[in-house]
Amino acid sequence: MDTAEQVRRVAALRxxxxxxxxxxxxxxxxxxxxxxxxxxxxERLAWISGFTGSSGVALIGRERAALFVDGRYTLQARxxxxxxxxxxxxxxxxxxxxxxGRTLAKGDRVGYDPRLHTPDGLRAMATAAERAGATISPxxxxxxxxxxxxxxxxxxxxxxxxxxxxAGESRMAKRQRMAEALRHSKIDALVISAPDNLAWLLNxxxxxxxxTPLALGFAILGADATVALYMHAEKLGPAVRAAFAAEGAGxxxxxxxxxxxxxxxxxxxxxxxxxxxxxxxWIVQKLRAAKATVxxxxxxxxxxxxxxxxxxxxxxxxxxxxxxxxxxxxLQWIEETAPGHETEWTVALRAAALRAxxxxxxxxxxxxxxxxxxxxxxCHYSLRExxxxxxxxxxxxxxxxxxxxxxxxTDVTRTVILGAPTPEMRRRYTQVLKGHLSLGAARFPAxxxxxxxxVLARQHLxxxxxxxxxxxxxxxxxxxxxHEGPHGIAKRPNAIGLRPGMVVSNEPGYYKAGAFGIRIExxxxxxxxxxxxxxxxxxxxxxxxxxxxxYDRRLIETALLTSTERAAVDGYHARVCAMLSPHLDAGGAAxxxxxxAPLES
Numbered sequence: 001m002d003t004a005e006q007v008r009r010v011a012a013l014r015x016x017x018x019x020x021x022x023x024x025x026x027x028x029x030x031x032x033x034x035x036x037x038x039x040x041x042x043e044r045l046a047w048i049s050g051f052t053g054s055s056g057v058a059l060i061g062r063e064r065a066a067l068f069v070d071g072r073y074t075l076q077a078r079x080x081x082x083x084x085x086x087x088x089x090x091x092x093x094x095x096x097x098x099x100x101g102r103t104l105a106k107g108d109r110v111g112y113d114p115r116l117h118t119p120d121g122l123r124a125m126a127t128a129a130e131r132a133g134a135t136i137s138p139x140x141x142x143x144x145x146x147x148x149x150x151x152x153x154x155x156x157x158x159x160x161x162x163x164x165x166x167a168g169e170s171r172m173a174k175r176q177r178m179a180e181a182l183r184h185s186k187i188d189a190l191v192i193s194a195p196d197n198l199a200w201l202l203n204x205x206x207x208x209x210x211x212t213p214l215a216l217g218f219a220i221l222g223a224d225a226t227v228a229l230y231m232h233a234e235k236l237g238p239a240v241r242a243a244f245a246a247e248g249a250g251x252x253x254x255x256x257x258x259x260x261x262x263x264x265x266x267x268x269x270x271x272x273x274x275x276x277x278x279x280x281x282w283i284v285q286k287l288r289a290a291k292a293t294v295x296x297x298x299x300x301x302x303x304x305x306x307x308x309x310x311x312x313x314x315x316x317x318x319x320x321x322x323x324x325x326x327x328x329x330x331l332q333w334i335e336e337t338a339p340g341h342e343t344e345w346t347v348a349l350r351a352a353a354l355r356a357x358x359x360x361x362x363x364x365x366x367x368x369x370x371x372x373x374x375x376x377x378x379c380h381y382s383l384r385e386x387x388x389x390x391x392x393x394x395x396x397x398x399x400x401x402x403x404x405x406x407x408x409x410t411d412v413t414r415t416v417i418l419g420a421p422t423p424e425m426r427r428r429y430t431q432v433l434k435g436h437l438s439l440g441a442a443r444f445p446a447x448x449x450x451x452x453x454x455v456l457a458r459q460h461l462x463x464x465x466x467x468x469x470x471x472x473x474x475x476x477x478x479x480x481x482x483h484e485g486p487h488g489i490a491k492r493p494n495a496i497g498l499r500p501g502m503v504v505s506n507e508p509g510y511y512k513a514g515a516f517g518i519r520i521e522x523x524x525x526x527x528x529x530x531x532x533x534x535x536x537x538x539x540x541x542x543x544x545x546x547x548x549x550x551y552d553r554r555l556i557e558t559a560l561l562t563s564t565e566r567a568a569v570d571g572y573h574a575r576v577c578a579m580l581s582p583h584l585d586a587g588g589a590a591x592x593x594x595x596x597a598p599l600e601s
Contacts, residue, residue, distance in 0.1 A: 001050040003082040009048055009147070010085055013060055016143040023108035023134070024100065025143050026125070027058040032115040033195050034278040036483055037212050037366070040152040044144040047151075050080045052382055058086075059096055059103075066099050071469025072380040075513065080382070092492075097128035106133030114138040114282040119296060122281055138281070157207035159215045159235050161243055162479070164203060166407050168311025171203045172247055174304070179225035181300040188270040190299060191287075192219040194278040196480045197301035202227070202252070204240065205479065211366050212481050213404060218260050220267075227252045230260040265290045275299035277485065302486050305477070307501035312408075312478045313525065316503065317546060319408030320523070322358035324548030324576065325583045327412060329354050330399070331550065332591040338391035339418050344370040345388035347399060355403040365402035365409050365482040372397045372418070376517030379470055379509060393419040396516040402482055411482050411505055413521035416552045428510045429518050429555035431460040435508040436520045437568050439472065439489070439543075443529060446539040447497030450489030450504065457489070457508040466510060473505040476523055498541060502526045506543070522547035548576045550595040558599050570598045 017025050027049075031042035036054040046052045048060070053073035059066045068091040069077045077088055089099060100110065110129050112122070126136050145151060164170050178201065182190055192198050195214040199205055206215025217231030229252060236244075236254060244252040255263070264286040271293045274283055279296070287294050308316065330351050334342075347370040355361050371381040372389050376398040391397060395418050402411035415429065435457035442453055450473060457472045473489030476482055486496040489504060498504075507521035524543040533540055550573055558566060573596035581589045 003084055006050055006082050006085045010060060010065055012147045013048060013143055014062065016146055017060070017062070017111065020111060020139065020143075021109060022111040022137070022139075023104060024059055024061045024110045025139075026096070026110065026112040026117075027060065027144060028116050028121075029054065029056045030116055031216075032280055032282075033193055033216065034118065034280075035195070035209075035212075035214075037209050037481075039155050039208060039216070041154050044142070044148075047148055048144055049086065050082075051077050052080060053077065053380060056091065057096055059099060061103055064103065066096070068094075068096055068099075073378075074469075075378045076380065076382055079378075095124065097124040100125055100134075101128040101132055104129055104132035104134040108132070108134035110134060110136040111139045111143065112136060113142040114285060115280050116142070117281050118276065118279060119281050119284055120276055138285070155208040155216070156232050156235050157215070158237055159204050159206050159231070159240050161240055162199070162203040162205050166311065166315050166479070167203045168309040171201065174201050174203075174301075175221065175225040175227060175251075178221060178300050178304065179223055182221070182223040182273065185273070185295075186271065187273045187295055188223050189267055190221040190273045191264070191275070191279060191283055192221060192299060192301065193275055193280065193283065194299060194302065196477060196484065197275075197299055197305060198229075199480060200305040201301050202229070202244075206235070211364050211404070213362065213479060214481070217257065220263060226250065228263060229254045230257045230263070232257060261286055264292075267292045269293075271295055273297055273299070275302070277302075298486065303496070303499075305480075306475055306484060306487060307499050308478055308503060308525070309501065313501065315407030316478055316525075317408075319360070319403070319405040320410055320546045320548055321579060321583070322360075322405065323355065323403050323410040323412065324580050326351070326354040326358055326403070327414065327549040328580055328584060328592050328595075329588055331414065331416065331595065332588055334391075334397065334399075334416060334418075335591070338397070339393045339395075340391065342391050343388040344372055344375065344383055344391075345385045347391070347397070348383055348401070351399065351401045358403070358405070360406035362404045362406060362479075365404045365411055369398065369400040369413075371399075371517065373516060374514050376415075377511045377513050377515060379468070379511050379517060379519065391418055395419070396421075396425060396518065398517050398519055400519065400521065404479060406479055409477050409479055409482055410547070411476055411521065411523055412547050412549055413507055413519045414549055414552070415518045415520060415555065417554050421555050423557075425516060425518075426555055426557040427464075427560065428461075428466075428512075429520075429552070430557040430560045431464065432508050432510050432518050432520055433551060433556060433569075434460040434561065434565060436506055436522070437565050439506050439508070440522065440524060440545055441543075441568060443533075443540055443542045444498070446499070446541055448541070449494050449497055450487055451492065451494045453498075454489050454491055457506070461508070461510060468509045468511060470509070472508055473524075476503045476505060478503075498526045500526050500528055500541065503546070506545075520551065545572065548579055550576055550592065553595065553597070553599065556599065561599070566599050573597075
């Protein structure tokens, strides 16, 4: 979007603000489920600003407009938007409430769509407004929607059943287990606002989003294990309806989404759990208006979903085996064809094509990042065909990609050199690798949080006075979202302890603006140490690495590795070679043998 169009859209929004006597309007990058991947019709932030990242918020005032993004998108935001229209701020270190406190005047009103904000998310802005003598006010119609004349319709793709043979647990067992959790907490009903929790609970998947197999909708789970599902009827075919009917009359009912508000109003005098991370202010307002007791807390489905059962883990390991074969073939293709006529775009196409040859492949798990040279310094580089750079001799290529398979979700990043690396590239790559190895080899007491482990991945970069401005790890679903809570690994505090069965990424990095970027990512799963350490006084956990793909030996400065770290790389490479070679042709097996040869001392 060019500057003139950005100016026109912001001006049109300000006209709507003036009609409603608003000093500021808030445009977050989420939908009514707080998803990071959203339908085209919910890309309000991209439409008003041109910024296409998966996290951010815009505050449009009468004369000033501010765009807030986190460290992954600081460069991308400036590249995609016009400084003539937007001020730029870091979402964490200079958050929206700080800007509001400096901008608002007494009597001002800040407008927001209550469907797109959680109560917790609104609290800091409400406090800042109150201190300035201003107020925040919900609007009935989203102001962006009011001026977005060609807004795409919301999706209504067909829902499909997820086989119990892959889920490892029936929907009846899940409903009863979650209902027992509600009864234990003396809660009468649970509002399920996260579509991935809905998919997990009912063993269904959908196609409403491009890269995440979700069916958008809401549900209310009763303490008696009944479920009222609010989803467009045309999305539920005969097979799904028959499966629901087989649960028993009245056990799983289906109603139009427009009836969801009425259903919330019908929970008068009940104690209702609303998930504090995905439940919107709109839901809370409806319940409180009905005199229900709102219990803001965690949807119990979130933690249950995060702890994968043995059947799910078996499928996830199988998916990673097939994904590893595709990754080796991609790395082989890159080495044999680059530099030359290939581009970042053709690398992304090749990655998708190779994965598509694997069994159970359903599509990418996110939009592939293939970034060469200074493009890789954008840690979440937004790839476009018309702006894709050629693969250049001597440049670093970072490829972050993943697949949605029926039996698992993958996410892997490998950084390779196209030609000969510089000493700086090798040093930074090796420091990132050392952190990656340190985290992957960690042993820790049960319920240790990811934020307590985060320093392991950063320590070697910190020793040189450098760091990376993103989290080290995010949870990953099983044929669900590639970004899944409640656990994670990051500097930011997280109160959720790591538990067996949780899948999480291990992805430290380094980014030098205008030069190159490095990231190494494996998916790892939490498991109990077997056998437990002799004399252990608490349950000790560790990680198992799921991802199977070689590191780039040409970028490793072996002199910086300890003997233990060299053994870890060689051991991992030996495992990768042994597991993947039988599934490769002769050329691929030979490439892999060379790529996984022992490191030289």
